[in-house]
Amino acid sequence: MKKHIIGAAVALGTLISTVSMSFAEELLVPHLTYRVGPFAANGTMGANAITDYFTMLNERDGGIGGLKVNPEECETGYNAQKGVECYESYRGKNPLMHIPNSTGITLQLLQKAPEDEVPIFTMGYGLSAAAKGETFPWAFNYPASYWSQMTSILSYIDSETGLKGKKIAFLYLDGGYGREPLPLLDKLEPKMGFETVRIPVAFADSQNQGSQWLTIRKEKPDWVIMWGWGVMNITAVKEAAKTRFPLDRFIGNWWSGGHVDVEALGMKAKGYKASNFTPAGRDFPVVQDVIKHVVSKGLTKTEPDMPGKVLYNRSLFMAVVMAEAIIEAQKLTGKANVTGADVRKGFEMIKLDEARLKELGFEGFTPVIGSCADHEGQGSIFVQQWNGKDWEKITDFIPPMTDIVQPLLTEAADTYKSDKPGWKTQNCS
């Protein structure tokens, strides 16, 4: 018994000493991961990619501005409660930003971040209205909000078959993420003259979508747009094939267009489309660098065939935007050891235009150009199609319908702050 007590005491002692260790000279970039839970497949790949990129920077350039980056992970299991716990655990350690990696967690952190002065960066997810930098000084959702993406997809549909008088089924994961575009659709339907049928898929039914697809058969929509994630995607594509829905009229958002969503189906998924802003492929110089400096040296848990897949490249891109914000912050302050508040300014000054992207080895990715007022960058997307073996880019960049989305975002941002007395805004003019 005594032994056990001593053992526990020793363990606790080490724990305490490590926890209370003051932060060394390094750049702490925590990111919340989900290596367990229902979305673990995607989460693991994303987490590895972010870590890999920073490891690569450490190996190749010695970090950022001479300081090593510590991309520390905290496991959430895609659970909002655990996400908050993770967030709390970084208090006082000078985290430069938070990467919630879940729309649900983002919603919880949005309110906390301004008080703690740590920016929240949600690439391709999170609250759409956070695009409005004046209302949400501490949140960024480069390169485009869900709403912008939706209008890009709609303009793609418009260019293919015309939009007016068409019936569109919107198949979405029933949660904060999937419901994000609903208010936008409410507004757009009368304005653009199409009709939507909304079909939620409860998380528990992700793998059991028989009824949803029967509903689609009943409604006979011209197009199906999907906001899915994880195993819901592959099930939906499978069911679509089963119900003989033409797959080239079935278009997923950027979280529904990974390799993992269609690879197992192979030719059966041929024709399925998805939007994207981070092209797949291993030929990008940056992917090669990661393979050279990290993967082949065995410094990572990434499996060798992962780099180049859609979601892996997306997380690399996420990491490069994060790194870029730190670089801008260092430029701005003139010191290497920046703080969360500095990085926030860095995010606003981000200028990842085509030239800079090429320099970094990301040619062909969506440019990200931020400003004080615009925290989404209004980036364009392209549409890709599964050819049975790989994703093929089939369109050029399609810009969002800025004139429609921006006023709606402003409206949503105003509604958000209206019931929050004392909400901190900033003035950009």
Next chain:
Amino acid sequence: MFYKETGQFKSRYKDELAAFPLFEDKIGIGILCVLTFLVIPMFGLPGLNYEFAMGAIMIPCMVFIIMTLGLNILLGFAGQISLGTGAFSGVGAYAFYKFITIFPDINIIIALVLSGLVSAVVGVIFGLPSLKIKGFYLIVATLAAQFFLTWAFIRVAWLYNYNASGAIEGPNKEMFGIIMIGPQSAGMTRYYFVLVTLIVLTWLASNVIRGRIGRSWMMIRDMDIAAELIGIRPLVAKLSAFAFSSFYIGIAGALMVFFWLGAAEAESFDINHSFLYLFMVIIGGLGSITGSYMGAIFVWVVPVLIKEIGKSVFGFDAFVMENFSTILLGAMIIIILILEPHGLARLWQITKQKLRLWPFPY
């Protein structure tokens, strides 16, 4: 030696029935009070970052203790099993949200009590089948509550005021000139509020359980037919257990969202949380208030510690530690059910017994 009752004579029944009849207990409680009211809010927990200690350990622990108390009333004292705890806590949280948004000037305490009452009503409705059935049959009834209510939290947009995110978020709200909830509230304020709520609710629970209603619950639990024969009305006893339990759980749910998380989606009330609360009750000890404390703290803190130790000492990654704590929790349940069905509370009693004799066992 350290814990002896000899020499402490009671000359009135009232003294015998006091909450803490022993002098040693009073000292212990006194120390606890000093710790929780003064030491922890001032210094936090040893070795841990102050905000982390408050936000990720102290406040959630206290919230979960209230949750566990509520479930223990139903499961431990009244013997009715429930897997709908998560959903009932959601009812409390959504009710609280509606109250403070419909009536912006409402006092937080009143809103809290009201949301507890709403949760109690819902609990009674789903508890109705318990009048006809028990045991496993009731599990399915409470599962119905669990799945139906979480569905409603998503589908009924009125519950979250039709906002785009579908989440309920705590606005900044004052009481007596201090911001109590919302992002601008200080961790310490919320800590004190939850602490006081916890003490009040514990006091209430311990007295209700010792009183007429509590005894009727235990009689129903131990043998319903005999209880009925000596004049306990099962209808009143069972439904009051459901009401009381859901009242506590509802309040805990509201506290969880508005005094701890700050915002929540329907997933914060899903079935996995129901299991978590059930584990807290089982590990702490069925039918014990002390056990509720121990169970909640144990189930919440141990995985956090395991993760930290695993990460910093052994360098295991999150994947391994997460699975390890899931296995550990499941195994704990089995071991406790086999070896000590009364959980940690019983172990505490045994310790007290030992302390009474130590160091001169006879």
Next chain:
Amino acid sequence: MEILHMIFIAPFLDMVALPDLFFQGLWDGFVGGTLYALLALGFVLIFKASGVFNFSQPILMVLAALALVSFYEMGINPWISVALVLLLMYALAYGVERVILRNLVNQDGNILFMSTIGLTFVIIGAAQWIFGGVPRSMIHAELGFPVGSSEWPMFGGAVYFEHIDISAVVLASSLIAILAVFFSKTKIGRGLRAVADDHQAALSVGISLNQIWVIVWFVAGIVALVGGLFWGARSDVSFALQIIGLKALPVLIIGGFTSVPGAIIGGLIIGLGEKIFEIYWGPMMGGSVEGWFAYVIALVFLLFKPQGLFGEKIIERV
């Protein structure tokens, strides 16, 4: 008036307007129902033999399916993988008997039930640790099950039959039939029923409780494997299947806890009911009603006919 029309008339008009869709719904519901019935049978077996309400049945299904796929991915022949999974299920049954059941003999039903929740979490953690949490495709094609689909034109449309669904129905129904025979005709089956009736009396006539328990848990493991195989083929193998497996509980309530025909009828009622309800009434309620439909039906049964359709009349009721 409009609401009444929406609830009581419009759905039926829809059914008549598109009969092919209605039949498709019925077929899909039928397949689901058969699989629910099979899983419910797993519950019934264990409940009858040991009085344990086995909450871990759904996770057994996930474990079996996951193990099958993982063994195959290690490069093992698919049929040998099946054999290995069966071995694993047997080992698990043996372990459960040794570690849990033996130590909890004669305990209150609630305690036994909660111990199976504990077991569920042990399995979740262990399975995730060993096999990973990544959703994977079932290997039914490798096992030689047909994968195509056929169309059956009717009423201007067509009903699609997935061949794997047909094999699911055939295999699940024959397994149900085999189990029913096993249960009523064989020596072990009789012993099993004797144990269910009275532990001590069964012991006194020389039936080994422990052996019977290992057998029923093993049979439940086989049921889990077959269920996991076909649910895995219909969607994919992942931990989300657990929630689907849980639906066997309302099936039991409706069918009656201890009855084999009850499990079958209950499964079909739930399977067909939830599909039809979701398609025709779901949209007006905002969709995704499948998640709770089964439970609410069960709740109604509990209130008005607690013993279920075929259950023994003397259930534990107050």
